[in-house]
Amino acid sequence: MFRSPVSRHPLLWGTVVALCAALGGQGLMSAPVAAEPSASARVQAAPAPVSGYRYVERVSAFNSTSARSAVAPCPSGKVVLAGGARIEFGGRSVLLRGSYPVHSPFGDRWIASAEEFGNPLTGWRVRAYAVCANRPAGLTYHQAPAVFTSSSPKSVQRHDCPAGTRLIGLGARVSGADNRVGLNAITITPGLSASARASEASATPQRWALMSHVVCAGPLTLAFRQTSQWISPGSSPSATAIANCPQGTRAFGTGVLLAGSSAALNRLVPVALYPAPTPTPPHGTATVSELVPGTPLPWALKAQVICAR
Template sequence: MGDTSHMRTTLRRGLAGLGAGALLLGGAQIVTQSAASALPGLVRTTATSAPGSTVEKSQTVNCPKGKKVLGGAGRVDGAPNGEVGLTFSSPVNGGAGFTVSAAEDADGTTANWTVTAIAFCSNEPAGLQYVQHTFTAGSTKSRWSSITCPKGKKVLGAGGRVSGAKGRAVLTGVVPSEDGRTITATAYEDEAGTTANWSVTALATCVKPSKGLEIVQAGTAQSSDVSIAAAPLSCPEGTRLHGVAGEVGGGNGEVRLRALDDDGDDTATARAAEDANGTDRMWSVRTYGICAA
């Protein structure tokens, strides 16, 4: 299931863009206060791993004491093009923090790269619940899994996790449904493939619908002429970013999702890049921003 275009929402379309520059390196952990919110005490926390060249790398950022993760974001910095891709981006430890993991492709890289995890934390909102579903492990080129929030609740944060592939399969999408209740995670084996049994897990942060809760989206055009693409969007005026999701369409494992990023000022961007061998396939990238007042 390399292309999940049939699951894309039509709630709101943002500005689309292409990007081909290197990403900025993340800094030390910070905590910043957002504007007043219907979800009180909203803060953004970040943490960046030490730079280095290793097959797989993970970074967790914890919420301040007394707060819970709503959603999050993450990115890979310092790696050439699509030689490193995301494998895990999700709330962890019962909402105490947010983890982002990434893995090098089969060719590897000698570059010193980092992983940055970003968590959106707040006082516990009404009806907060973390749900997940794992599709049975197997060895197929692509796999997917979906999870739906309980009746009366909506998605505020989204996550996906690939397990058991040892870097030979990466996330290709974490996608909210049109009604804002379901998250679908998709993954694809890279060109090297694997005989290992691996699985993909979809995760969702569910809450009772809050003021201004809306899923905003932006996407690039299908193309085979770019090696890196990005689709930035901004939350509507009066709302704040609470979670980031995104997907690669058409890459079939030859395009790696390297960022589901919070660029600051309530702006989200999904970034993707072709692997070192490139591809003549038509592909695109789409960003979903989960926004609320």
């Protein structure tokens, strides 16, 4: 089902990987490879599974409004544990501005938001997904901001859960510089923590901020799965990867790991990043697309998913 990551520029690919390794420590380029969590990090013992599972999906209006959002609400008495977003008919001209949980006395929900940049579109929409359940032990919600400035790109490098709990859901959102800045990636990092990256699609002097969101709980029986091969777009401006959950588990937090130079990543948008219960097996889907007019630089992705019983 997966394609081997064959670069559209084979010589450039080797150069980009080398540069990423050399410059990653300076924050100038994204590292092309992230170490897989150890076996002990992928699976944690737990006394009980997640109970009361519910999967909710909602979609925004389909029209030419330049910005919109969709809200997937949890049923009464349930809490939001994970979720995702999908942009439909965006024509590579829509930025993902947010995919994140809201925990509130008035009801939990997952919000997906997106905005046009460049030429107006005749019609598009955004879809939100929420994974809801009965409240598990140790449930907490946390946010980690990147500084509110005009610099680009921005990233939250590592967002950990409190001791004794583990990551089950992750998200991110951008604020400020409307129609200019969007998310590039929301990633599950080694040890089951989270990171997020955003950049300007077009240069702006406006200040803006990036916020990372994590949902933590524990103890739970968790498994981390990641696409084994890098998926590259080839001659296409987009690529999709799917990470399947083990038998007997459900899909929760979903991330995407990107490889490429900083210049390449600045032109990418996750147009679909969400957990799905069907078709069997449950899985995490990641589709990444180049914003118009695209980029000649090589890049690749891996889908990631946290699975729980």
